[in-house]
Amino acid sequence: MRDVAEVRRLRIETPSWAYANSGTRFKVFAQAGVPRDPWEKIADAAVVHRLTGAAPTVALHIPWDRVDDYAALAKHAADLGLGIGAINANVFQDDDYKLGSVTNPDPAVRRKAVAHLLECVDIMDATGSKDLKLWFADGTNYPGQDSIRARQDRLGEALHQVYDRLGPDQRMLLEYKLFEPAFYTTDVPDWGTSYAHCLELGEKAAVCIDTGHHAPGTNIEFIVAFLLRAGRLGAFDFNSRFYADDDLMVGAADPFQLFRILHEIVSADALADAGIAFMLDQCHNIEAKIPAIIRSVLNVQEAAAKALLVDADALAAAQSAGDVLAANAVLMDAYSTDVRPRLRELRAEQGLDPDPVAAYHASGHQQEIEAARVGGVQAGWGA
Ligand code: PSV
Numbered sequence: 391m392r393d394v395a396e397v398r399r400l401r402i403e404t405p406s407w408a409y410a411n412s413g414t415r416f417k418v419f420a421q422a423g424v425p426r427d428p429w430e431k432i433a434d435a436a437v438v439h440r441l442t443g444a445a446p447t448v449a450l451h452i453p454w455d456r457v458d459d460y461a462a463l464a465k466h467a468a469d470l471g472l473g474i475g476a477i478n479a480n481v482f483q484d485d486d487y488k489l490g491s492v493t494n495p496d497p498a499v500r501r502k503a504v505a506h507l508l509e510c511v512d513i514m515d516a517t518g519s520k521d522l523k524l525w526f527a528d529g530t531n532y533p534g535q536d537s538i539r540a541r542q543d544r545l546g547e548a549l550h551q552v553y554d555r556l557g558p559d560q561r562m563l564l565e566y567k568l569f570e571p572a573f574y575t576t577d578v579p580d581w582g583t584s585y586a587h588c589l590e591l592g593e594k595a596a597v598c599i600d601t602g603h604h605a606p607g608t609n610i611e612f613i614v615a616f617l618l619r620a621g622r623l624g625a626f627d628f629n630s631r632f633y634a635d636d637d638l639m640v641g642a643a644d645p646f647q648l649f650r651i652l653h654e655i656v657s658a659d660a661l662a663d664a665g666i667a668f669m670l671d672q673c674h675n676i677e678a679k680i681p682a683i684i685r686s687v688l689n690v691q692e693a694a695a696k697a698l699l700v701d702a703d704a705l706a707a708a709q710s711a712g713d714v715l716a717a718n719a720v721l722m723d724a725y726s727t728d729v730r731p732r733l734r735e736l737r738a739e740q741g742l743d744p745d746p747v748a749a750y751h752a753s754g755h756q757q758e759i760e761a762a763r764v765g766g767v768q769a770g771w772g773a
């Protein structure tokens with residue numbers, strides 16, 4: 391049996407954009423105290439880390455987090471006890487990208503997109519970030535609109551150009567998404583496409599699984615197990631979905647799925663130091679942002695703790711004996727265990743408040759930011 395205390399090795403990366411205002415395409419509901427710039431987003435991320443002890447890095451999104459001096463931004467993060475995590479490129483919000491970015495039929499648009507991706511590698515150099523995370527909105531809406539195959543060629547060519555620019559310790563994380571904003575074809579729609587491109591590129595390229603980016607009913611833990619075995623699972627973008635890419639709090643819609651994913655991770659001894667970035671990619675449209683992000687960190691910890699509780703020997707014995715019910719019962723026993731008291735104990739041992747959400751409410755931080763962050767323009771999705 392493993393020790394639940396191993397959960398303390400798990401590091402979760404929070405996304406700068408989750409601290410900012412966000413919404414659907416129908417409405418963004420502004421919240422008081424929301425950051426006005428990347429500096430304030432990082433300050434909020436530091437609060438999450440201080441209260442959970444488990445979120446030591448923050449992911450940036452360029453251009454939403456554009457600043458004049460990235461080294462100074464990284465220093466600001468370091469002063470608050472944080473490192474800069476993945477640099478997320480953005481080649482989906484410019485008019486030029488209407489027909490795609492790196493797969494656009496126009497070579498000038500492709501050059502512009504690649505230049506942005508290379509700029510993101512420069513930002514990695516300046517901030518000490520090790521991961522370039524790429525998601526492409528590229529695709530088509532109508533049959534015949536463009537050549538599906540030619541777009542793959544253009545994608546491969548652009549990825550190679552960027553891959554060749556990576557430093558020895560830097561990685562490329564290629565994220566996939568079934569549909570949206572393109573509705574007929576998407577150029578990186580699934581893990582297989584991402585994996586195939588990563589294999590062509592080389593060892594510094596790995597797949598990022600955004601848990602919200604699949605068709606309903608997709609067995610995500612199968613993908614996790616496959617990519618772990620292949621050594622190409624680079625990262626997660628954790629969130630929850632009920633219908634499409636809902637970006638709700640991880641573990642909210644389907645905590646059992648999250649447990650099954652973490653079971654594959656724990657079984658492969660990949661909870662820490664295995665080159666997997668456990669990132670959140672969420673939007674808190676109607677709930678308070680910082681407590682929601684804290685809750686998300688706790689949800690991942692709970693799933694990991696339950697996965698650590700799985701009796702691996704009993705499971706292996708039941709599996710090799712072909713005892714289907716016993717094997718399933720081993721997993722369900724672990725999943726059905728309330729790990730919250732043990733996690734509270736572990737936090738107390740670390741000198742943390744056992745209840746980080748309550749600690750946040752008691753800290754006065756929310757009142758402080760609501761009083762201090764007046765004037766200026768609140769950061770929002772796309773800024
Ligand atoms: C795309 O839906 C995505 O999951 C990518 O990770 C983007 O970078 C992010 O959302 C933007 O919120």
Ligand code: MN
Pocket residue numbers: 525565600627671
């Ligand atoms: Mn994502």
